[in-house]
Amino acid sequence: xxxxxxxxxxxxxxxxxxxxxxxxxxxxxxxxxxxxxxxxxxxxxxxxxxxxxxxxxxxxxxxxxxxxxxxxxxxxxxxxxxxxxxxxxxxxxxxxxxxxxxxxxxxxxxxxxxxxxxxxxxxxxxxxxxxxxxxxxxxxxxxxxxxxxxxxxxxxxxxxxxxxxxxxxxxxxxxxxxxxxxxxxxxxxxxxxxxxxxxxxxxxxxxxxxxxxx
Numbered sequence: 001x002x003x004x005x006x007x008x009x010x011x012x013x014x015x016x017x018x019x020x021x022x023x024x025x026x027x028x029x030x031x032x033x034x035x036x037x038x039x040x041x042x043x044x045x046x047x048x049x050x051x052x053x054x055x056x057x058x059x060x061x062x063x064x065x066x067x068x069x070x071x072x073x074x075x076x077x078x079x080x081x082x083x084x085x086x087x088x089x090x091x092x093x094x095x096x097x098x099x100x101x102x103x104x105x106x107x108x109x110x111x112x113x114x115x116x117x118x119x120x121x122x123x124x125x126x127x128x129x130x131x132x133x134x135x136x137x138x139x140x141x142x143x144x145x146x147x148x149x150x151x152x153x154x155x156x157x158x159x160x161x162x163x164x165x166x167x168x169x170x171x172x173x174x175x176x177x178x179x180x181x182x183x184x185x186x187x188x189x190x191x192x193x194x195x196x197x198x199x200x201x202x203x204x205x206x207x208x209x210x211x212x213x214x
Contacts, residue, residue: 001041001042001043001044001045001165001167001194001195001196002041002042002043002196003039003040003041003163003165003196003197003198004039004040004041004198005037005040005163005198006100007039008037008200010199011199011200011201012200012201013200013201013202013212014037014148014161016032016033017032017033017035018032018034018035018036018037018100018148018149019034019148019149019202020032020107020129020148020149020150021149021150021204022204023153025206028068028153028204029150029153029204031107032148033106034105034106034107034146034147034148035100035101035104035105035106035148036086036100036101036102036103036104036105036145036146036148037100037163038097038098038099038100039053039097039098039163039165039198040096040097040098041096041097041165041196044167045167045193045194047169048167048168048169048193048194049093049168049169050089050090050091050092050093050168050170050171050172050173051092051093051095051165051166051167051168052087052088052089052090052091052165052173052184052188053086053087053088053089053091053098053163053165054084054087054088054163054164054181054184055084055085055086055146055161055162055163055164056082056084056085056161056162056164056181056185057082057085057151057160057161057162058081058160058162059080059155059157059158059159059160060080060081060082060128060151060159061074061078061079061080061081061152062078062079062080062081063078063079066078066152066154067152067154067155068152068154069154073154074152074154074155074156074157075156076157078157082182083128084127084128084181084182084185085127085128085147085161085181086124086145086147087124087125087127087179087181087184088122088123088124088146089122089123089124089173089175090121090122090123090171090173091122092121093167103145103146104146107147109138109139109141110141111129111130111133111141111143111144111147112143112145112147113144114142114144114145114177114178115144123175124144124145125144125175125179125180125181125184126143126178126179126180126181127143127144127145127146128143128180128181129147130142130180142178149161149202150204151202151203151204151205152204152205153204153205153206154205155203155204156208158201158202158203158208158211158212159201160199160200160201161199161200161201161202162197162198162199163198163199163200164195164196164197165196165197166188166194167192167193167194167195168188168191168192168193169191169192169193173187173188174187175187
């Protein structure tokens with residue numbers, strides 16, 4: 001399969017309009033446009049019964065104790081893990097694109113509803129902001145669908161966001177009504193016919209963000 005985007009180039013920089021937060025010189029960060037990017041694909045293999053899309057940040061810190069702590073930095077070598085920003089399932093094999101902002105546009109405190117922006121038959125899983133905001137009384141809730149990048153502003157590492165599309169041999173994955181990105185990702189095992197991906201970078205660390213633009 002082949003996957004591309006009009007929002008960013010593979011290996012390029014994510015525009016702030018499609019992130020959860022952007023740099024603010026006065027307050028370090030502020031909320032951003034949080035629009036899902038445009039994505040398009042072709043060369044879907046014969047026998048495909050559905051498509052599944054994921055957005056994953058593999059550079060998320062495993063230990064949050066130093067995240068956004070004034071006077072501290074999050075070391076480049078700190079342990080990392082996956083943070084799921086989006087899982088969109090049961091896309092029909094005839095579909096060939098997702099419009100920018102189709103599934104997310106703006107921040108929804110406490111999270112978007114499960115069916116936000118989805119056509120009939122499509123499902124979106126909980127993203128990992130659900131756990132991240134769990135202890136925040138103003139933001140806690142179930143975060144379904146796409147919510148964009150918001151890497152720590154004190155991180156020494158540039159974060160990379162992988163948009164990965166899978167062609168599957170089943171029309172619908174066997175998952176509970178309330179499922180996570182991790183559960184969806186595990187469910188596609190043994191059903192993959194083909195896959196394609198794009199990788200885009202983003203940082204809220206002003207020094208790193210400057211290097212990305214040069």
